[in-house]
Structure formats: structure tokens, C-alpha cells
Amino acid sequence: MILDLHTHSIKSDDGRAKVENYCKWIRKKELDLDGFVLTEHRQFDAESDYTALGDQYDLVILKASEVETDYGHVLLFGVNEALVREFDFARVDNPLPMVLEAAERHGAFAAPCHPGRKNVGLFAHYETKGSVPEVHTVEILNGGSIPGEDERSVEQARRHGYRGFGGSDSHIVSRIGYRATRFAADLGTIDELVQALRSGEFEAVSLVGDEYQMISEEEEGVPT
């Protein structure tokens, strides 16, 4: 199945997408997308329940977070009450090793997103501060990247031996699904998503025309 692992709704300060409109768009455009994960900025939206909406549109809708660290932005999947109490999600300078360790300890899965981007990407910080040994997975395809950024993410992820996934980073409805992740297993819950991410049985994909394509191993190119 294919999930967009990085989306924002109106719950994020800079998000302008209503969740139901994401669902309508996916169905109207007949995207080959089975669902999406809402990764709101600097918070975990514990209140919203999208179960009925997911059932109505036959889509998996899960909730996660995008937090900010001293090495750039990080997606947190499998956020629970204990993890929320562990550190301040609203801060913009959480130490990355602490976030990774806390996520691991509380059964969540943490991965830096848009790592090829200037300022808010992991690899820009590696150049000045060195690498972080606890990192194992990064978002190598991001729908908000400019030309060259995803290529850098792919190249650097390979160099460091990181696994890579994809997400659109959509903040408006019509951007959902441009980048996504194909999983070997069928997933319906956040726990199943965390398990699948831990297993490594996934690949980043890019929407080209009507089809999702993976990165070419030979050309090391990012499909656009």
C-alpha cells in the first residue's frame, strides 16, 4: 500500500488544508494513494478523530508530529502521552539525539525530514556539527523540495547507510501525494506503521503522471 507520510492540515499554523478536502481530492483525482499521515508542526493533535472520515472515503488517516531540533525538522510516528511529556514539542531547538532516544524509548519512530534542505535539513547541519549516530532513516523524497534538494538527500542517505521514505509535505490540498511511501504490508494503525518503518520494508516513491515510481538505482535520479 502507498501512504503519504508527511502532510499538514489547518491544525498547523501554516497549513491551509481541511482533512476532508484531502480525502475528496484523492478520490476525485483517483490518486493511487491508500492514505496519509497528518504531521502537524510542533504539536501532537491528540483530540481529532478522523476514523469516520477515513471509513467514508476508504482511506487510512493517521496522526503524527513534525518537531524541530538543532539538526532540523524531524517526523515522529507513534506519538503517545509519555512521549509528549518527555520534551517540549513547541520548542524549535530540541537536541536531536534526545528526540531520537526519547522516541525509541517510548515505542515511537523518529526520522529527519527534508534532510537535503538548507537550514532546516539534517545534512546541512552535518557539515558544521558532524553526524548523529542514532539516525537510521530519513525522508529522502519531499514534495516541497526544490530541484537538487531531494537528489542531495538520496545521495547523502546512501552515503550514511540510511533508509529513506517519502512524503508530500503538503500544506494545501492540491499538493497531497506528490511524494509518498510504498509499504510491503497493509497498514491500518499507527502501531502498524511504526512496525513497518522499523522493518525497513518500504520505499520512497514519486508521483509521475498517474503512477508512483521509485528512485532509479542505476541513475540515482529522482523521478519528477
Add this chain to the structure above:
Amino acid sequence: MNYEDVELGDDLPIEHPDVSLPKIEQWCEAAGQRFPRFVDHEAARAEGLPGALVPGIMSQGFLLAMIHRWAPGCTVRKIDTVFRGQLVIETELTISGAVTDTDDDERTVEIDLTIVGEDGRTGVIGTAVVAFD
């Protein structure tokens, strides 16, 4: 363009607005916003910017103009923009829009809006609610 002609998923025609220096100067004069960062590349760079910037309100104007060219006579009830990146004057900008929802009772549509810079970076995102007679 009538409400009945619009469908969820429709794209508005893409536009490339005129952000040449004379046009920016003209707008700044009219708007009373003649600041160096909008009309002088060197002054803008001295502020740490990549070059003279397209004024944010002018960006909103481009988006509104695109909507009205697409649907002359419509009423834009609301426009809400987020400025995510810097758009430099005298470069090629791409403006696009897409219908993301329709309301038959209100005869309104919601539209996604974007302005993308020459380097591919999205400078402005937004939404608008547009009403038809």
C-alpha cells in the same frame, strides 16, 4: 465561467506575472510602499535578502487577478495566504490555482493558490473562497 461549469479538481490557467523593475516601481508608487528592498537589488542584498523582493501584497493582487481572469464577475469572499519563501523581482514566477471544494447550496468554491519562484521554491501558498451568482 458559471458555478455549474466548475468541478472539484479543476485547474485555473497558469500565469506568469510581470515582475519587471518598472512594473514593481509602478506598484510601489501607487501603493505607497516605495522601499529599497522592493526596487533595489543591492539594497536588498545588504539586508541579507537574495535580491529585491516582490511585495507580499502585490503577490496577493496577482492571485486575485488570476481568479478574476478565470471567473470574471465572481466575488472573492476570502483570500488567505502564507508567505513561505522569498520571491525575487525580475525572475519568472508561476502562479497556479486548483479547485479543492464546491458548495452547491452557497454556490461557492474553494481554491488552492500557489506562487512558485524560478528556482522551484514555493514562495506563497493560500486558499480563496469564491462565490458565483
